[in-house]
Amino acid sequence: MGMVYSFFLCLSSLFSSNEQEPKGPEPRYYEIQIHQAEPGRLKYLQNRYRQFAIPLYRKHNIQVEGFWSPVDPKDERIVSVLSYYSQASWLRSTKDFLRDPKWKKGIEDSESVGRLEARSDKSFMRLTDFSAAKFPRNGTKGRVFELRTYYATPGKLPNLLDRFRNHTRKLFEKYGMTNLWYWTVVDAYPAQETLIYMLSHPSQEAGLKAFTDFRNDPEWIKVRKDSEDKAGGSLTVKVESLYLKPLDFSPIK
Template structure:
């Protein structure tokens, strides 16, 4: 019993400590050429993940959108800071092993048609500790992005900090991580966060019930006495790939 407890504790500590080292995150979306998704997934599983680790890049999560024929792969990477990110990618890009793997995978044509990047800073006040640990596997994930009206970032932060996260949990949703996008000077950050649900249907049911919760309605109305906070919300449901650290 003591040995088993030690092993479980060691695994949890490893995940927790590793997760906490990263403060700066990058979400990348790779849109694939037709028929190339499996080739891309294979390249990540067989080569890219271990090469990222070799160059100091933390693999956080690898997702495909729900549906029969996903057109893009989304993944999240972690770094100590922006400078470390740039140094790691320069080192990775010039690695002969990576270039050999890339060229071999593209013998019959390129795999990736488009790359989209979002840089983000973890918000420790909103994010649960040990964000890589879930009570069980078999979840689906929902990535939500909030575009706030001008000057309303502090308002949304306060509402999530004091009310929203707890209400999510009351309705069966699991808070995974919260970030604010790292924007060029003069541009307002977006709030990006990740939830876990038992299924897409369960997630939509939870949000429906959350939206009708009298406590939430009061919180929302009180927080918007001086005007609306959120201009637009984007939501995407994902399933994790088998090799994703977060699953």
Template sequence: MLKSLVAGILAMVSLAVAEEKPKDTRLFELRTYHAEPGKLDALLTRFRDHTCKLFEKHGMTNVGYWVPAENKDNLLVYLLAYPDRAARDAAWKGFLGDEDWKKAAAASEVNGKLVGKVDELYLNATDFSPGFPESASPDRLFELRTYTCNPGKLPNLHKRFAEHTIELFKKHGITNGAYFKMVAGQPAADDTLVYFLVHKDAATAEKSWLDFRADPIWVAAKKASEDAAGGSLTVLPDGVKSVFLKPVDFSPLK
């Protein structure tokens, strides 16, 4: 009887270990393209017809492509993944030197350049990141959130997310995506958390956030974390930024 019990426990432990998700050690690059006025559609066409395929050719992983839900600023936001920084640099060198890319870029810019500015962030997944959920509906609404912490408070923020926030998001119908820390050497790298959430739609997102913020468990967890840290974990009043995004038709992640 005892042997059977022990065997059963060992079997469950082995199953749990086998099912534990391996840590994602890849380098991610979050890129935001500010399209020139009136050129966003042309930029999307170039990505759809040429760029994404050439990225894959040179070893880049296309993760997701989005435009803001209310795209007043002509933005394209996308996420790539690589094994490491050396692989990233080699991939971009190969891509930019590719004759097919040069031809596609030249043809698309006959009437002027498509992109005025490019923002880049280099990211690694946090230890508590669930990763992106499987694509379900092309109509899902993504939310990109960026938190700027007070100096030295990022570990406290990570702890609060790992121990409380992520589960409370689930409780209130918010789907957790990937959570990232910035690679060292970038401005504010030691004080920034970047993460994605997924909602059914805008109305659902609004209700979920209202319910989450009113949840007594969240209120208590937030207070306890701030008491322990000696104040707000994020910079006030503008330490939390949120942008709602919708996936474009060629995005692998929807």
């Protein structure tokens, strides 16, 4: 994992360690991490985060928003969302976390059975202006989360955001979906025109039905057509969906 972060840690020298954190309750810089476990070792990787990472995140001022694994038991990944007050805060906190002797020992101890992680991917994000400010952190028992990623047609991310801002979220609520975070990807090279967001549903079955009903809604059909006519074509080139269940140590459930 140290190699994954090495480039970013080198950047930490560009920021002063005396930087003052912005005032206000909400961090403004988000990181989504997707960890692929080695085959058959997902439970060990989960335990590494449960036992070692969570306490150290608090120590190093890293806010944990949530930890999930896919609903599909064959999908051996962990999805986590962390947040910080700024990019500089991320650099400083990540550097301190990775250098912490307890984390290094945690990796060593957890890998007594062998290497746990095959790869790790991440994106850095900022909240949109229409992201939910408050939402239920503890919902109905058994609820699932849906991580959706929209790759915008080049030059049309503003149109896509406008459609979500003025129409899509309201229609989601109409069909029983709970709007959570909405982010755009930042600090990516090359730049990415990407919208990432998260919903919750009573169950995967309920989520799938809600989206079927949503897509057949006459209002949505009109909104989609009008927005694409105005933009001169489809607003997205690809959409991905991943159903998730919260892990026992996730702050949001």
